Amino acid sequence: MIRRNLLKLPLVAALLAGTAGLAMAQDGEKKVIGVSIPSATHGFMGGLNWHAQETIKRLGTTYPNLEFVLTTAGDASKQVNDIEDMVAARNIDALVVLPFESEPLTAPVKSVKDAGKFVTVVDRGLSEEGIEDLYVAGDNTAFGRVAGEYFRNHLESGKKIVILRGIPTTLDNERVEAFEKALDGSGIEILDKQHGNWNRDDAFTVMQDYLSKYPEIDAVWAADDDMALGVLEAISAAGRQDKMWVIGGAGMKDIVKRIMEKDPQLPVNVTYPPALISSAIEMTALHFTSNAPMTGRFIIGSELITPENAQRFYFPDSPF
């Protein structure tokens, strides 16, 4: 999600080492996996940091001879330094990296690959194709389509909805196009689609405007949980809570909890999981602990979170 590129807060470094070990499933050799991610500067990335740490804990226990080096960076140059240190000082065998930005990280990650390390790139591609062994990312088309299908299946023809868009990006276009395609021929009317920039305050303003312009709105695709919170505030301020439901996205824990509690304003959610970092770390670990091929592209599906399955997506200890 591009918005995470836009935050350049003071650098907050965290470092934790895993456990060094006894014997490996495969051949008893100790293997060191470096994990380099952006700092926990906002909700989604906070969740991602938490999941990275939990996964490293889990793997350190399950595979005592896997060792982990986790670094977090508030900007691209700090991240480049982190990665160089991992190679020079820790002699990593693999790197799992969620690039702060694609361009400045491409050459440094390429040199890790050229040094013979296993490289896993997460969420955002590098500027050059074919560097990484494994690519793990979310599915933006499914993110829009799954939400659109819910609207289609739960609103009659003639019902009116509004959309909040993210920051203008290819990614946002993919999501919105897939959403609209899912509604094709449904007779559901899209009244408006303005950019709330994946930001709670911007979304509040956009929704306030929608509410004053449109006397009938039956549902809102907020397309993001931060935006959903701003939208809900605006709806409350206008006293129209009973008139429309709202679908956000990404699986923020407070929203997942309200889905579990069957809040009629928030019937479902669509995943774009911060735990995708866990998939990347787990699969990188399998490269060393199993015979299973782990080279390729893993595109994590966007799933519908419903009251029935919400428990599986609820992580009360995560900050997100």
Place this chain on the structure above:
Amino acid sequence: MIRRNLLKLPLVAALLAGTAGLAMAQDGEKKVIGVSIPSATHGFMGGLNWHAQETIKRLGTTYPNLEFVLTTAGDASKQVNDIEDMVAARNIDALVVLPFESEPLTAPVKSVKDAGKFVTVVDRGLSEEGIEDLYVAGDNTAFGRVAGEYFRNHLESGKKIVILRGIPTTLDNERVEAFEKALDGSGIEILDKQHGNWNRDDAFTVMQDYLSKYPEIDAVWAADDDMALGVLEAISAAGRQDKMWVIGGAGMKDIVKRIMEKDPQLPVNVTYPPALISSAIEMTALHFTSNAPMTGRFIIGSELITPENAQRFYFPDSPF
């Protein structure tokens, strides 16, 4: 690989249960994973059976509360029965299935999914999209491209090559198109491309014909290790072993061994790993043992096997 659909040998059933256990990483609950694959009726599928068993052994040790039911089927109706039994008699929590054929397996696998089980489909899609939680398959475009790039990088302009094609299928077209695209503009001349049907004997015949027709052949893309064996035989019979090298594909152990030994006739190979079943089983296990999202599409890259990395692809105990 479609060719595996074409074999309908007498059914050979194998069944082995994993280990029932004590405590799960996640929540201590016992989980049962059913694995349904075609019988070991030929080389590649023999390898796949072996890797499935090895992975189940590994996971049974690593996660004592995961239990496995493995069945192998010589035809589609046996596979349908196996799957129905897994649900009825073993109450599986997840199904990993490599469909013998797409059409007859679609409805039975859908009903497993509808019963709330986690479903992983391997190698061949079902006839209806969106049934499975996780899809794991090889990358046919990369399979052709990686081979093509090797030819491009190791033959000068003007050199002459021949291609052996598989059974006429979309899959074979994808591979061959990607191979030819990789050669575009290289000046390498493709003398001929005939169908050897992924079969050793057919490949022998096709290669015999090539050898009689073309006095100069510098290299052969056999595109498959069974075909490579037939091609090598024909070359030996013609006494032209020193004139050309041969690239097969899929990573058969005897061929990987010759690569390790730097056989000049077999410089490299391209993976289409029978161990893809292991990736599917491992990822399905992670769905129960970790918080990592494992829903989506994992397309396993085709890698170049060279003398330097061949050890990683060599499984001496596997039948393939």
